[in-house]
Amino acid sequence: QKEVEQNSGPLSVPEGAIASLNCTYSDRGSQSFFWYRQYSGKSPELIMFIYSNGDKEDGRFTAQLNKASQYVSLLIRDSQPSDSATYLCAVSGGGYNFNKFYFGSGTKLNVKP
């Protein structure tokens, strides 16, 4: 079982719609959760991080965390064509593995004009 699971997509949404990206993780001890955006041929760039259960908003982005369900999501409101990229969910290890980050394989998002 992989540490972090994501639907590979592609997820297609029309411009202006809400894109919902989901991620599940296996280590109940994980404490830190991150969303990265990666354009083709580029390096991952941090969009958001969340440490506590609930929602965290930053501009058009909202991260949601539910530790009981081991579930993290990213909502992108008013999606733009420039949001088209692969979104990577990352989770820190629990316990002695807290120095490690585990990544999902990413969800490819296409925003259609």
Added chain:
Amino acid sequence: NAGVTQTPKFQVLKTGQSMTLQCAQDMNHNSMYWYRQDPGMGLRLIYYSASEGTTDKGEVPNGYNVSRLNKREFSLRLESAAPSQTSVYFCASSEAGGTEAFFGQGTRLTVV
């Protein structure tokens, strides 16, 4: 502000050759990481260094060695390159374990 800098950006090796990938960060971060990214596989941790003077294996350490030269620099060495090591390699750093990581621009390595 350079952030995380990797060299080289591209490299072609013949099977059996060795090489070292260099990584340096100027953010005074304690933790540094090496990942490889293959199509459909996401980022997989090769080695990491939680702090200067320490290194630990990640998910896929076989065929690699690392050196944390000082707080700024963390190198990855392939002693005898194999075609299975063809990949994009990313170095990253974070202030401490569990905090957000920042990535270098990547090294695209092809082993023929």
